[in-house]
Structure formats: structure tokens, C-alpha cells
Amino acid sequence: KNEVEQSPQNLTAQEGEFITINCSYSVGISALHWLQQHPGGGIVSLFMLSSGKKKHGRLIATINIQEKHSSLHITASHPRDSAVYICAVRGNSGGSNYKLTFGKGTLLTVNP
Amino acid sequence: DTAVSQTPKYLVTQMGNDKSIKCEQNLGHDTMYWYKQDSKKFLKIMFSYNNKELIINETVPNRFSPKSPDKAHLNLHINSLELGDSAVYFCASSQVKGGKNSPLHFGNGTRLTVT
Numbered sequence: 001k002n003e004v005e006q007s008p009q010n011l012t013a014q015e016g017e018f019i020t021i022n023c024s025y026s027v028g029i030s031a032l033h034w035l036q037q038h039p040g041g042g043i044v045s046l047f048m049l050s051s052g053k054k055k056h057g058r059l060i061a062t063i064n065i066q067e068k069h070s071s072l073h074i075t076a077s078h079p080r081d082s083a084v085y086i087c088a089v090r091g092n093s094g095g096s097n098y099k100l101t102f103g104k105g106t107l108l109t110v111n112p
Numbered sequence: 113d114t115a116v117s118q119t120p121k122y123l124v125t126q127m128g129n130d131k132s133i134k135c136e137q138n139l140g141h142d143t144m145y146w147y148k149q150d151s152k153k154f155l156k157i158m159f160s161y162n163n164k165e166l167i168i169n170e171t172v173p174n175r176f177s178p179k180s181p182d183k184a185h186l187n188l189h190i191n192s193l194e195l196g197d198s199a200v201y202f203c204a205s206s207q208v209k210g211g212k213n214s215p216l217h218f219g220n221g222t223r224l225t226v227t
Contacts, residue, residue, distance in 0.1 A: 031213065037153075043202060084153060090213060098143065098167040098208070099157040099178040100216070 003027050006087050006103035007078030013110050019074040021106045026068065030092040033100060034061050034072050037084045046072070046085075077110045084108070115139050118203045118219035125193055126227055133188045133222045135203030141165075141217070143208050144186035149162060149200040149221070158201075161186055188223060190224075198226045 004025045014018055020093050023032070034046040047054050047061040049070070060076075063070040074081055084107050088100040117138045123202045125131050129163060137144065145168075146158040160168035177192045203219040 028165075033216065035216075035218075042220040043155075043204075045215040045217065048212040048213075068171040084157065088155075088160070098162060099145070099170065099212075100147075101157075102155040104154055 002104065003101050004089055004103040005085055006085075006106050008106060009104065010107045011109070013077050013108070015078060015110055015112050017077050018078050018109075019081075019108065019110075021085050021087075021108070023070045023072070023103055024068060025087075025089045025101075026088040027069075027089065028092045029089040031063075031090045032070050032089070034079055035086040035088060037086060037105070039083070041083075043086070052107075074108075077112050079110045082108055082110050085102045088098070115217045116203055116205055116219040117125050118201075118222050120194035120222060121220065122223050124225045124227065127193055127195060129193050130189070130191045130222070131193060132190070133201055133203075133224075135186050135188070135219055137184055137190060137203075137205040137217065139205055139207075141207045141214070142183055143206050143213070144180065144183075145184065145204040145216070146205075147202040147204060150204060151199070155202070159186075159188075164208075193224075193226045195226050198224055200224070 039042045057077045060073040085107040086105045087103040092110045126207045143162045157170045161180045177189045180186045199220045201223045204216045206216045207214040
């Protein structure tokens with residue numbers, strides 16, 4: 001079992017819909033990252049959070065440390081949001097602070 | 113101004129060859145990484161360097177040898193390439209301060225194809 005589990009693996013939505021992607025992890029962490037990768041493209045860091053909630057434009061990320069769970073929400077989704085969204089955690093001890101462990105990603109397709 | 117730049121973007125080579133991928137960051141970060149993304153798009157850490165010192169070597173075959181001549185550069189040399197080395201390799205950097213890491217900045221990736 002992967003230390004970081006994401007759901008769903010694939011998600012198709014209509015433009016304008018509210019989208020939620022979930023991430024659960026099984027290890028102690030110092031931070032959780034949400035990343036975005038467009039097809040054939042590079043990887044962009046959307047959020048890094050260790051508690052609470054962060055908002056950037058139409059994107060919101062939340063984390064519950066006690067439940068070891070994070071969600072990424074996209075409000076008023078748009079076709080340009082179509083991408084793979086990847087959850088990654090950074091460990092909280094020794095060398096694990098120097099690496100990210102990744103989920104397998106969620107492929108989001110937003111249709112016009 | 114590219115923050116993290118990798119070269120080349122594409123690399124096609126035959127089995128048994130030796131090749132290098134270069135990475136440079138102009139963000140002033142003290143930590144650099146190499147990640148491998150396989151055909152199923154799964155990302156995995158390979159190496160992590162902090163202030164030119166190797167911190168993480170995640171069970172990578174010793175055919176892979178990273179070299180960090182200074183904090184701004186982390187190059188990856190691969191000897192005796194194998195078919196299974198075909199993947200996209202991403203360089204990244206971050207700043208570690210007081211035990212806390214900044215967000216990562218990724219390069220655009222190098223697609224390696226071994227034939």
C-alpha cells in the first residue's frame with residue numbers, strides 16, 4: 001500500500017462544477033503539497049500546507065492532521081483546469097524532511 | 113527568467129550508452145532533487161542534495177551518479193543505460209531553513225528514451 005493514497009484516480013466534470021480531490025497519508029508529515037501537471041508539461045506547486053486551509057483564486061486546499069487527510073477543491077471549474085493533480089507529503093524526521101512521497105495522481109478532465 | 117532549467121528536454125539513446133542531464137537553479141535555494149516519473153506518471157525521489165551534500169539516495173542503481181559542483185547545479189550522469197531507464201526525469205529545488213522546507217520549484221523535465 002502506497003503511503004499516499006489519492007481519490008479518485010480519474011475525474012470528469014462539466015465546466016462550472018465544484019471539484020474535490022482527496023488525499024490520505026499514513027506517515028507523520030511536516031508538510032503536504034498539492035502539485036499540478038498539464039499533459040506533456042512540467043510540474044507546478046499549487047499549495048504547501050501543514051495545517052488548516054489555503055486559498056488561491058478558485059483553488060482551496062485543506063488539511064486535517066489528526067485524520068491524516070487533505071482535500072483540494074476547485075470552484076467554478078474550467079477546461080484549462082484539466083490536468084493531473086498530485087498530492088505529496090514531506091516527512092518529519094531526519095532525512096525524510098528532504099524528500100517528497102507522492103500519490104499516484106488524479107487525472108481531471110473538465111469538459112466545456 | 114527560468115527558475116529551474118534542465119537540459120536536454122529530450123534524450124534518445126541506445127542501450128549501453130552513457131548520458132548526462134544537467135540542472136541549474138537561479139533561485140538561491142540550498143537543496144536540489146532528482147525525481148523520476150515512470151510511464152504510469154508516478155513520481156519517485158531519486159536523490160536529494162543539501163548544500164552540495166548528498167542527503168537522500170533512494171535505492172537508485174549505482175549506474176546513476178549525481179554531481180553537485182555548487183548549490184545551483186545538480187547534474188545526473190547515467191552509465192550503461194537500460195531500457196527500464198526510459199522515463200521523464202525532473203529536477204527540483206527548495207530552500208530548507210530551520211528544518212522547514214519552502215515549496216518546490218520543478219524543471220520542465222527531460223524525457224529519456226532508451227532504445
